[in-house]
Amino acid sequence: MTASLFNTLNQKILSNNFTVGIVGLGYVGLPLACEFVEGGVSVIGVDVSESKIASLSKGVSYIHDITNDRIQTCLATSRFQVTTDVAALSNVDVISICVPTPLQKTKDPDMRFILSAINGLADHLRNGQLIILESTTYPGTTDELIQPIIEKKGFVIGNTIFLAFSPERVDPGNTRYTIRNTPKIVGGITPHCTELACNTYHHAVDTTVPVSSARTAELTKLYENTFRSINIAMANEMALMAHKLGIDIWEVIDAATTKPFGFMPFYPGPGLGGHCIPVDPSYLSWKMKSLNYSARFIGLAEQINTSMPHHVVQRIAHALNSVKKSLNGSRILILGVAYKPNINDGRESPAHDIMTELANLGALLAYNDDYIPCLEWDTSYQSIPMDTLVWSNYDAVCIVTNHHYYRISEIVKNASIIVDTRNATKGLSSPTIFKL
Ligand SMILES: NC(=O)c1ccc[n+]([C@@H]2O[C@H](COP(=O)([O-])OP(=O)(O)OC[C@H]3O[C@@H](n4cnc5c(N)ncnc54)[C@H](O)[C@@H]3O)[C@@H](O)[C@H]2O)c1
Numbered sequence: 001m002t003a004s005l006f007n008t009l010n011q012k013i014l015s016n017n018f019t020v021g022i023v024g025l026g027y028v029g030l031p032l033a034c035e036f037v038e039g040g041v042s043v044i045g046v047d048v049s050e051s052k053i054a055s056l057s058k059g060v061s062y063i064h065d066i067t068n069d070r071i072q073t074c075l076a077t078s079r080f081q082v083t084t085d086v087a088a089l090s091n092v093d094v095i096s097i098c099v100p101t102p103l104q105k106t107k108d109p110d111m112r113f114i115l116s117a118i119n120g121l122a123d124h125l126r127n128g129q130l131i132i133l134e135s136t137t138y139p140g141t142t143d144e145l146i147q148p149i150i151e152k153k154g155f156v157i158g159n160t161i162f163l164a165f166s167p168e169r170v171d172p173g174n175t176r177y178t179i180r181n182t183p184k185i186v187g188g189i190t191p192h193c194t195e196l197a198c199n200t201y202h203h204a205v206d207t208t209v210p211v212s213s214a215r216t217a218e219l220t221k222l223y224e225n226t227f228r229s230i231n232i233a234m235a236n237e238m239a240l241m242a243h244k245l246g247i248d249i250w251e252v253i254d255a256a257t258t259k260p261f262g263f264m265p266f267y268p269g270p271g272l273g274g275h276c277i278p279v280d281p282s283y284l285s286w287k288m289k290s291l292n293y294s295a296r297f298i299g300l301a302e303q304i305n306t307s308m309p310h311h312v313v314q315r316i317a318h319a320l321n322s323v324k325k326s327l328n329g330s331r332i333l334i335l336g337v338a339y340k341p342n343i344n345d346g347r348e349s350p351a352h353d354i355m356t357e358l359a360n361l362g363a364l365l366a367y368n369d370d371y372i373p374c375l376e377w378d379t380s381y382q383s384i385p386m387d388t389l390v391w392s393n394y395d396a397v398c399i400v401t402n403h404h405y406y407r408i409s410e411i412v413k414n415a416s417i418i419v420d421t422r423n424a425t426k427g428l429s430s431p432t433i434f435k436l
Pocket residue numbers: 023024025026027028029046047048049052098099100101113116117120134135136137168169170171172275276
């Protein structure tokens with residue numbers, strides 16, 4: 001049984017005579033779907049969001065990196081279908097699950113989306129399919145949580161059906177490293193599962209990196225993002241210490257970066273943002289807690305990183321104080337509310353905490369972000385276009401996200417006070433500039 005189902009599926013995959021179903025067409029699932037279609041594979045994309053499916057069906061993208069043209073070209077191949085109906089996946093050969101893995105308010109993993117995806121699929125699975133989980137999650141999710149649900153339906157993993165974990169590493173906004181040229185880690189429940197998943201991805205990515213288990217693949221992803229979180233936290237703490245010492249942290253980092261070995265630069269900022277770096281390490285610490293182990297570095301990094309928005313507010317208060325103004329009643333313009341430059345994603349952005357604290361202290365806020373016309377957390381705020389800005393309307397400007405379209409010298413020339421959390425004013429000198 002094993003060999004024949006494995007061989008049949010493997011042959012279909014190798015000869016590109018197979019269909020991939022993608023569950024969740026967000027920042028991860030949609031670009032992956034496009035890569036597969038462009039690799040000549042047939043794709044059925046499923047999302048619970050009717051508005052997303054309606055938009056894609058009209059050839060309109062909702063992800064900044066993915067152009068309408070790209071969606072339309074994919075649709076025109078007739079190899080890309082989208083639907084809200086998970087039953088459409090009963091005949092596909094490979095199913096990739098790309099649903100969100102956020103945190104609950106308690107900072108415990110919120111597994112609702114993974115569970116609803118796999119439970120929704122369970123009745124439509126058939127012998128000889130491969131299921132790959134791509135959502136970032138704690139080690140053990142694939143074999144402790146997903147595997148029993150599939151096996152309850154009478155399947156035997158590695159025998160009648162195949163299961164693997166392959167973390168997505170896509171970096172939205174990064175034009176140099178895309179899904180295609182970023183190596184893909186693949187860990188199956190059995191060696192056959194790994195082999196099938198690697199062969200599947202060869203149609204969408206240049207390089208796959210097989211590892212010995214799904215758990216290894218799960219921890220690899222968390223290691224990568226915990227590495228970033230901790231190193232950013234160290235850069236943030238260095239910035240706090242350098243500030244107390246009266247030293248420019250940005251100059252220190254530039255100087256340290258000249259060391260050709262044993263150092264790689266990380267930069268301080270207004271706080272962590274996005275759905276990955278602030279979230280993923282908590283999946284690992286939660287899992288470790290269940291094994292009676294406290295993930296100390298993760299906890300400390302989180303403490304420092306989450307304190308940064310407050311530090312930014314203090315810098316703004318200090319800057320206003322230098323011209324005998326108080327935060328209360330001051331008009332403050334926030335530049336950039338996306339969590340990183342040149343993308344339209346505001347999830348977990350430090351702009352939220354900075355603006356909330358400033359508003360609580362009585363500041364009168366406005367913002368510009370061409371990528372985010374309206375704040376998700378408070379729709380009464382709308383982005384003010386740069387060309388209509390009246391600089392004299394603001395007592396201070398705070399650069400939270402350094403979008404490429406900001407003309408920094410113009411900002412420095414016109415703003416009364418600039419609090420620069422990103423070293424956007426590098427090389428410019430003015431008593432009105434206050435760095436992190
Ligand atoms: N965005 C990134 O840069 C990035 C990078 C690497 C890894 N990841 C990880 O990838 C996963 C997905 O993240 P994302 O940013 O694409 O999330 P997203 O919110 O952009 O997209 C997820 C999609 O899944 C859909 N969905 C939810 N439940 C569903 C269900 N039961 N059936 C069908 N569709 C469903 C949602 O409607 C949404 O469109 C997460 O685990 C995330 O941590 C994200």
